[in-house]
Amino acid sequence: MxxxxxxxxxxxxxxxxxxxxxxxxxxxxxxxxxxxxxxxxxxxxxxxxxxxxxWNALDAGLKHLAVMASAARINCSWCMDFGYWEGHQQGMAAEKIERVPQWREAPELFTELERLVMEYAEAMTETEPAVTDELAAALIARLGEAAFVELTAVVALENWRSRVNSAFGLTSQGFSETCQVPAKR
Structure with missing residues (x-):
């Protein structure tokens, strides 16, 4: 409620x-x-x-994974529901979207860069940010500085969204259900 x-x-x-x-x-x-x-x-x-x-310096798929990892870390059910729908709209594989909250348990689904991006999003989302110099350097080396700045900003924006939505008490609005394959009759 x-x-x-x-x-x-x-x-x-x-x-x-x-x-x-x-x-x-x-x-x-x-x-x-x-x-x-x-x-x-x-x-x-x-x-x-x-x-x-x-913003377009960062690959849209990486951006979406960062947003979802941040929303999952905060446990914003509204954001996860909408994020599932948004990923589906972008053409991202449903299995990949579903596994973002447990991305470490499914390394075969994600590239090394995707895992780095999600690790960074989670580290940035911690109540006391846990970003290390090594993690930032690895991402800058792979993405470049412009994309790294965008990644950082998009994770911060998702922190705003997720924390506000959670504080408001917002929950799933049914977006992910519209992505499901209907059962055969």
């Missing part, structure tokens, strides 16, 4: 946001509804997300 009402005032901003959300995602996103109680925070957050969506 959410800790905050998901029925904010029906302002013009919220009506436009709901229309955009339905058109883009098929439903109105709960985080948007929660943020809707403070239009300034909502607008700032939306602007940040719009700008972050244009």
């Amino acid at each position: 959410p800790r905050i009402s998901l029925t904010p005032p029906r302002t013009l901003l919220m009506r436009i946001g709901a229309w955009y959300s339905r058109r883009t995602y098929g439903k109105v996103l709960d985080p948007g509804q929660a943020y809707g109680h403070n239009p300034r925070v909502l607008l700032s957050y939306v602007r940040l997300e719009q700008r972050a969506a244009k």
Whole structure:
């Protein structure tokens, strides 16, 4: 049960946001509804997300794995649900997406670079960040500095999303179910 009402005032901003959300995602996103109680925070957050969506120094698949690893570490069920759907939309293998929370137990599914990226995302997500000089150096050597900066920023952004969604008490909104293969009748 959410800790905050998901029925904010029906302002013009919220009506436009709901229309955009339905058109883009098929439903109105709960985080948007929660943020809707403070239009300034909502607008700032939306602007940040719009700008972050244009970042392109880091491979989209690596970016998605970093986001999912961070969300899994924080245990944000809303973020994991949406992340599964988002990975599916990107064409990522379902088995790979499902195994992100236990990526160390399935090394055969992930490349060495993917494992480094997820390790970094988890280390950065720790309450006291646990990023080592060696891990940062290995990633900079493999990705380059521009992509490393983007990786760091996208993990920080996911920390914001996951921590806010968890604090709001948001849970799965059913995105991952839309990716499942229907049972034969």
